Amino acid sequence: MRFAPIAVVLSLTLAAVSSSGLTQKPDSQIDPRSMALVAQAESLRKSGDLNGANDVLETALAVDPRNRAAFVAMGEVARAQGLQGKAIRLYFEALAIEPNDVAALAGQGEAMVEKGAVERAKQNLAKIKTLCRVECAPAKTLAAVIAKGAPAVVTADAATKVPQKGEAPATTKP
Numbered sequence: 001m002r003f004a005p006i007a008v009v010l011s012l013t014l015a016a017v018s019s020s021g022l023t024q025k026p027d028s029q030i031d032p033r034s035m036a037l038v039a040q041a042e043s044l045r046k047s048g049d050l051n052g053a054n055d056v057l058e059t060a061l062a063v064d065p066r067n068r069a070a071f072v073a074m075g076e077v078a079r080a081q082g083l084q085g086k087a088i089r090l091y092f093e094a095l096a097i098e099p100n101d102v103a104a105l106a107g108q109g110e111a112m113v114e115k116g117a118v119e120r121a122k123q124n125l126a127k128i129k130t131l132c133r134v135e136c137a138p139a140k141t142l143a144a145v146i147a148k149g150a151p152a153v154v155t156a157d158a159a160t161k162v163p164q165k166g167e168a169p170a171t172t173k174p
Helices: 004-023 032-047 050-063 068-080 084-097 102-115 118-132 137-148
Strands: none
Touching (some): 032 050, 032 068, 050 068, 068 102, 084 102, 102 118, 102 137, 118 137
């Protein structure tokens, strides 16, 4: 009898917790309006309107924040805009929803190579190879990007040649 109130409280707590899990939407059921917005953004991106595509993708995420395809597409837009750090973060958001998303891993790896983090990109490639088990297109693409290497970053010091003693200064044509 002494344990009856505790048993009642525990059973009510268990019932409340288990019923809240039933009301959550599974990852596979994304709002169709959000998916339509992702398709619209893809056509805008292909036409070259990156800002418009980004705006539509943000709307898609406002409609359904679990839309992994919207995060991946936003990562592609950010890479096209030259914002590799933002792209890596957006791909990370997609991977938080589904850690085995090969497209997000490949996109993040390519952005990492563009940013200069080749070793981390190699880790993504290894994970993609593990997930694919056979040669797949994202693995081939990422391997090619890694093989090509990070683009050279030109700093102001490297771009400006200081003339040495006895050397004529460099002239530029206007």
